[in-house]
Amino acid sequence: MTEWHSERDRVRRFRVIVGVVAVSLVIFGGVAGALMLVGTPGRTAERAEEARHQAAKESVARAERRMDTFVSAWRRGKWDAAGQYTDSPASAASLLASLHRNLAPKPFSIDVGRASASTVTKSERKAGARAAYVMPFTVKMKVPRVGAYTYESKARIVQTAARDVVHFEPSMVHPALKVGQTLAVARMSTRGSILDSKGDVLAAATLVGDVDSNGKGTTGLQKRYNKQLAGPGSGSAYLISITDRETGRAVRPLRTPDAKLGADVHTTIDPDVQRAAAKALDLVSKPAAIVAVKPSTGDILAAANSPAGYNRAFIGQYPPGSTFKVITSAALLKSGLRPSDALECPRYEWVYGYRFTNQNEFVLPDGSTFRDAFAHSCNTAFIGAHKRLDDSSLAKTASAFGIGGVWDTGTSTYDGSVPVNTDVLDRSAAMIGQGRDLASPLVMASVAGTVKNGKFVQPRLVPGAVRHPYQAPESLDPGVVTDLRSMMRSVVTDGAGDALRGLPGRPHAKTGTAEYGNASPRRTHAWMIGYQEDSDIAWAVLIEDGGSGGSDAGPVAAAFLKNLTVKRPS
CATH class of the missing domain: 3.40.710.10 (DD-peptidase/beta-lactamase superfamily)
Structure with a gap:
């Protein structure tokens, strides 16, 4: 073989090697570029999860802000403004005003807890709700003639695309309240109550029985459970009571730390x-x-x-x-x-x-x-x-x-x-x-x-x-x-x-x-x-x-x- 042929073969081999390397680099570069453009599957799922987590955090923060604005208006006595943050503005404003007018609490504070996710109901979903949260809160007050009173309740925040609202019902303002009721101070018997299965005062005169002028049960359940109902107290005292808004009649007292009340009797009667x-x-x-x-x-x-x-x-x-x-x-x-x-x-x-x-x-x-x-x-x-x-x-x-x-x-x-x-x-x-x-x-x-x-x-x-x-x-x-x-x-x-x-x-x-x-x-x-x-x-x-x-x-x-x-x- 001549030197010329030998040199020509070396050149050919060099060109082949360079070509292979070049193709490999193109292929590798293409794959790498594609991976850079679309990302790895694991990284994509991770980013989607991060996005969901961030959206959930923002949703919770929104719910807590809505609760804060509602509570702030309630705390400052801005009943109409508080009502506007609920799904029943007039009813909410009316009840809040009634409660504070009757109790005249001073001081008065509300401590709000952390939001927890709740299942959206069918009716809420129909109305366009996307998420719902439960917000626990504690109310502390001092009521003239009664003293210190603290209770816990929960509010429900419902989120739609348009706005976030506090779902209003009387039991949100106080867990013992029902439609048509408010809280008031009344001079009431310290005797316990006979209750139906829903926790309301039993409306069945023959079963309940009578109490004499000295506050002693004489017939029915009043007689049988006289000792339990009478408790350590005697006579009557000023108490915070569940009160009918229409008639002003005190329905039953709420327990406060200073009130010495008899124990209630709970029955199975379905009202x-x-x-x-x-x-x-x-x-x-x-x-x-x-x-x-x-x-x-x-x-x-x-x-x-x-x-x-x-x-x-x-x-x-x-x-x-x-x-x-x-x-x-x-x-x-x-x-x-x-x-x-x-x-x-x-x-x-x-x-x-x-x-x-x-x-x-x-x-x-x-x-x-x-x-x-x-x-x-x-x-x-x-x-x-x-x-x-x-x-x-x-x-x-x-x-x-x-x-x-x-x-x-x-x-x-x-x-x-x-x-x-x-x-x-x-x-x-x-x-x-x-x-x-x-x-x-x-x-x-x-x-x-x-x-x-x-x-x-x-x-x-x-x-x-x-x-x-x-x-x-x-x-x-x-x-x-x-x-x-x-x-x-x-x-x-x-x-x-x-x-x-x-x-x-x-x-x-x-x-x-x-x-x-x-x-x-x-x-x-x-x-x-x-x-x-x-x-x-x-x-x-x-x-x-x-x-x-x-x-x-x-x-x-x-x-x-x-x-x-x-x-x-x-």
Whole structure:
């Protein structure tokens, strides 16, 4: 090879090497440039997270600024300005002005805590809300004639694209306030209050009872819990009170460090259910009662008496009449009788020379079943089945419904009595809730509740006072419970409970017409008991000397259930 060729090859090799290096640099530079332009995936996510974090911080800061401006205006007595920072300017300004006019607090301060994120509600989102925050705050004041008073509350800040607002409701200004209420100084009894399940003063005169001129409880819960209600104080004192804005009436006192108040008594009464029951009794001119319970817990939701004074709802002792057929049916079902089994319903049934009959001496057609007899409340059909039971059957079955035990409810109650039968005649009368069977409306509401719940749960009115709730010694077979539920529904759809037909909640019921006394013709109490399939409530209606369960107690029960569905205006 010549030197010239050798040199030429070296040049070629050098050019190849330089070309490869150049291409590599171009490729590397392109990749590096691309990475410089778009960034690494990890860095992009990091920057997005930083942006979100910064936006959240700014959102919190906005909420805190809005709260600060609202509180500043409130603290300085600028009620209209404070109201403008809320979603209800006029209402907020009016309540703040009322509170300060009534209390005249001096000094007065508000310490605001840190914001915490809250879930935006559906209605807020509909209105364009993007975020919501809860702001805790503490109010400190000194009130003439009362002294120092401190309380804690929370405000809700709602953010939209347009503005941030403080959501106004009375409970934001003070957690105990409701619509139509304010705070004021009043000379009030230092005695504790009897409260409903919502924490308001219980509106049920018969349950609450009376206090004499010396401040001592004489009847009802006032008497039973006199020591607790009276507390260490005596007489009255100037106190900050929840006050009705329209009437100026002091509703109940608020506790302050210097006030020596008695302890409140908390009951399970639901004010809406109690109101529905009391309103339904307006239809009745004779003595009557309605009781409602929550089957799953035993909470007594309502106990209305008309006229007020005698608590027939809890301590009245009445023959339950055909409402007791729920218990008799449980015994018959346990004996093997099925709802679809044939059960004759003749005009009369004779037992040891004593004639039993049905109301107005009705009969059911041939081929009628146990279900039919229950739905139409046929006495003769039930008495005709007396041979399926022995003298202890009804007492034993009644015990599975809690009857005959000693109930620890937190108040005085009559807990029912179903004695062991002494002979066939006694048993026959007991099968239709007559003879020696006795119950109160509370007991019969609990009977319906036991069917709804599947087992007995002892009723209770003052949970804090219940130490030993009664436990039923017997339990109901699940199959028996299923059949009872089906049969109680038939009372409404096909039988004597037609007053409830078509009402919402799929009511289940049993009517009762209970004879009492020695008059001729015999006088009767009217009963209806039942429960709602779609809600956790069972009930009993009793009208003394009221006629028929279906035609007289039925419409009152229907009115009660309709009242439950009517919403109160806010």
